[in-house]
Amino acid sequence: MQAFWRRGYEATSVQDLVSATGINRGSMYDTFGDKRGLFQAAVEFYISNVSAGRLKKMTGSGPALEAIRDYFEDLVAFSVKDGRELGCLITNSVVELAPHDAPIGDMLRDSFGRVEDVFRRALLRAQDAGELSLDVNVKAVARFLTATANGIRVFARADADAETLHDIVDSALSVIEGQRPDLPIAAE
Amino acid sequence: MQAFWRRGYEATSVQDLVSATGINRGSMYDTFGDKRGLFQAAVEFYISNVSAGRLKKMTGSGPALEAIRDYFEDLVAFSVKDGRELGCLITNSVVELAPHDAPIGDMLRDSFGRVEDVFRRALLRAQDAGELSLDVNVKAVARFLTATANGIRVFARADADAETLHDIVDSALSVIEGQRPDLPIAAE
DNA sequence: TGATTTCTGGAACGGTAATTCCATATTAAT
DNA sequence: ATTAATATGGAATTACCGTTCCAGAAATCA
Numbered sequence A, B: 001m002q003a004f005w006r007r008g009y010e011a012t013s014v015q016d017l018v019s020a021t022g023i024n025r026g027s028m029y030d031t032f033g034d035k036r037g038l039f040q041a042a043v044e045f046y047i048s049n050v051s052a053g054r055l056k057k058m059t060g061s062g063p064a065l066e067a068i069r070d071y072f073e074d075l076v077a078f079s080v081k082d083g084r085e086l087g088c089l090i091t092n093s094v095v096e097l098a099p100h101d102a103p104i105g106d107m108l109r110d111s112f113g114r115v116e117d118v119f120r121r122a123l124l125r126a127q128d129a130g131e132l133s134l135d136v137n138v139k140a141v142a143r144f145l146t147a148t149a150n151g152i153r154v155f156a157r158a159d160a161d162a163e164t165l166h167d168i169v170d171s172a173l174s175v176i177e178g179q180r181p182d183l184p185i186a187a188e
Numbered sequence C: 001t002g003a004t005t006t007c008t009g010g011a012a013c014g015g016t017a018a019t020t021c022c023a024t025a026t027t028a029a030t
Numbered sequence D: 001a002t003t004a005a006t007a008t009g010g011a012a013t014t015a016c017c018g019t020t021c022c023a024g025a026a027a028t029c030a
Helices: A002-007 A014-021 A025-032 A035-059 A064-079 A089-097 A102-128 A138-157 A162-177 B002-007 B014-021 B025-032 B035-059 B064-079 B089-097 B102-128 B138-157 B162-177
Strands: none
Touching: A002 A014, A002 A035, A002 A089, A014 A025, A014 A035, A025 A035, A035 A064, A035 A089, A035 A102, A064 A102, A064 A138, A064 A162, A089 A102, A089 A138, A089 B089, A089 B138, A102 A138, A138 A162, A138 B089, A138 B138, A138 B162, A162 B138, A162 B162, B002 B014, B002 B035, B002 B089, B014 B025, B014 B035, B025 B035, B035 B064, B035 B089, B035 B102, B064 B102, B064 B138, B064 B162, B089 B102, B089 B138, B102 B138, B138 B162
């Protein structure tokens, strides 16, 4: 997974994968069929571990807008860490492969859908909690936040610094953080 | 350029380039040195034609916020056209190559910088014209809009539909379109 | 027109890619 | 302990990759 994450699908040779994993060539082919099969497994692993792990924090019961901000701060923190210029394996793979490999494309689109869904739920929770105006188009904003996360990942891949990424996050979150609802009509 | 745009650097073979251009193998090598040289030329061509063309519309003297919106509408319109799933050659190349090819990475980062700059100027014009509050952090928002454009491009590469892309644009532009300045203190 | 440069089609080259195979060693199951 | 299953190192295979080369055709220039 890490090899593919770093260099992409095409630029990673089977020899790279053998060296990186320390696993025998033959065993690799026995288990995953071919390079593409291993790649698919790597992406699946990424989705259900790396990605889902970060998303799970957003599904808690605490303040939803705060959870969304934390998600983005996490993203920025990771992007400028030593694992720099990695970006996101899903984003990278969408760009490299989605248009030419339908099954992998579908898998990646599903993953986007799940991210969007987590955002959507968080936004609904924010509305329920009175943190966010009911006028906000939740579906649209969820899509927007998903796209923004991808934009940040592209910037990360271009080695953007923390300040730049923070600027992006702050501006993006102004879409929801400046949207407290009006006072309730019948305040108790 | 189109071959690289469609399939990326690694997945495009020299044979593909020969077939796509109708130009002889030898002539190609005489002119561009090698595959990488041709790629570099393709990206340069993209930057100074495709990309610059779209950006130029934003540098006019008309209403700046409208120009920004038009830029994004253009993006969406192109992304769902027949040239679908192409995304942006710069975005695609950043993701595929920036971390492993310093010269090309630099070229692509420069291009990002120029986009950011065009946004920045437009935002400043908007402030001058009283379309945009002076409280807005212009640099941050310019970075944000650049990142958003990249996010849209990633979505386009994942074959997102027009509605989805419009949702993203509408939400993103709410960062600036809801920010009219307060009435001037000394209204005439 | 004749000379020079440029382009063409296509063969040829070396290298490395993905994949397969196998005899041997290791591990797990009975 | 014996058998069956799995992993290992590495060679072998096939194919395509990028790149070079060249003899001849076309175009350009004097």
